[in-house]
Amino acid sequence: MLTLFHAPRSRSTRIVTLLRELDAIDKVAVEIVDISRGDGSGRKDPKNPHPEGKVPLLDHDGVVIWESIAIIQYLTDLFPEKKMAPVAGDPQRGRYLSWLAWYAGVVEPVLIMQAAGISHSFVDFTFRSPAELAARLETALKDKPYLMGERYTAVDLLLHSPFAWYPAATPDSDAIKAWIERCRERPALQWTADYDDRTVVAA
Template structure:
């Protein structure tokens, strides 16, 4: 196995689809370990040894095992610097890049899930995100600067957020503001997005057969 070859633990049309998209955008060499989540393969002992949460994505690279979506993205984008999708440590954009990578999982996703469930958010002092409205205001304000999260530069953060906003607007979990609609439109036009959709459709058809 090549030192740089990555194994992605993947289930089609799930959170791991965005990790697959990142691998495609990076032009990285990878293998897929496909899990049928409807059949419960993600809860089997073999996969729980990889990620005890039974969640995807996870990646294996040599002796390194990485779980958690933001960690997977940060690891992969730094592993393949030639793709230019991660600002270097001495780049002024590195801080904002890390901020938006982490903000997705620490604030945006919890806010969207709480909103979708219709429950009362936690008190401000206990909430990891404050309020759903504050989260959406911040996201829209950042996208207004466009065309990407960091301005003119497309990064791995846009792979993560483009996929997330495409999914959440499709299911009406996030308002289709002009900023988000335009951003998702740019995301959907990327050739890698079409390739991943085709791969996932084929994988899902194979699982249903």
Template sequence: MLTLFHAPNTRSTGVLALLHAMGKRDAVDVRVVGLRRSDGTGAADSANPHPEGKVPTLMVGKEMLRERNAIVLFLTDHFRSDLGRDVGAAGRASYLRWLAYYGNVVEPVLISEAAGVADHPAMQSTFRGRPEMEAELSAALTDQPFLLGDDYSAADLLMASPFVWFPEFMPAAQSIRDWVARCGAHPSAALAAQEEARMTADA
């Protein structure tokens, strides 16, 4: 049994959208929990098994899985979705590359920029910065509409998410802007938004 502990308008929204994109929304029990938000509102919910009270949290039987890139990988593998890439299939290495790059580089770069510490030597030596991140995206999108080729994937969903949610982070390159627009227009985004609106109305 898979159970997703979720809160609307959070990092977990992308996981909910992924379930819709895969056509597997009904295969996962989604439980809405409270959490302490960045603006100081809300509070941790004892119903959430995440040790820090964050979302998304995916329970796989009695095992807890945390961090979006790990959850995205698990779900696309578990459901053998063409939004991921199977072990041994062409594109698997590129798929893993983007999932890891998101958590290990993109989020730290953008958060350090928002916090005003992007130029700190420790940040630059460990993660590099926005120019390198944008160059990586631009190179991938030069000759193809999505990160893994012609079709939208879970890597696109994850990698585009900060730019969809925070337009102030949007890179200047038109190829990246067009890619973000394509990702944001995927039907799963609207389905997740509609479900979250119902969650909020029922709260």
């Protein structure tokens, strides 16, 4: 059995969106939990098995998978039919995995430090500067609509998400802005927004 522990309007929202894209939402039990949020609201929910009280967390027959990157890779491997990721053996698999790792190792740290007003040469050297992050995305999207080419994949879902949540961080690039808008127009994203709205009201 698959169970996703989800807090509406949080990082786990993108996993619900992915499940919708994979046509697998009815194959996973979604357990709504509370979390402590940056604005001071919420709380650590005893129903949430995540040791730090965070989301997303995926439980598959008693084995837990945490961190968005691991869950995205796990689910796209488990449900390959919708081709949201290149399968093992595909020549593009390495490029896809590199984008996933780049998000965790570069994008989130850079955007969090940018939002916090932290700027230091050690930080830029280790993680990249916001300008370098923007340049990398702009180069990748210069001549194609999505990060893997002509097809929308889970890396687009993941990498556009912080800019959708925090528009002030969006680089001043027409190519990046157009890509974000293409990602935002996905029906699965609107479905998840409506789902989260209903879930919050029900709670």
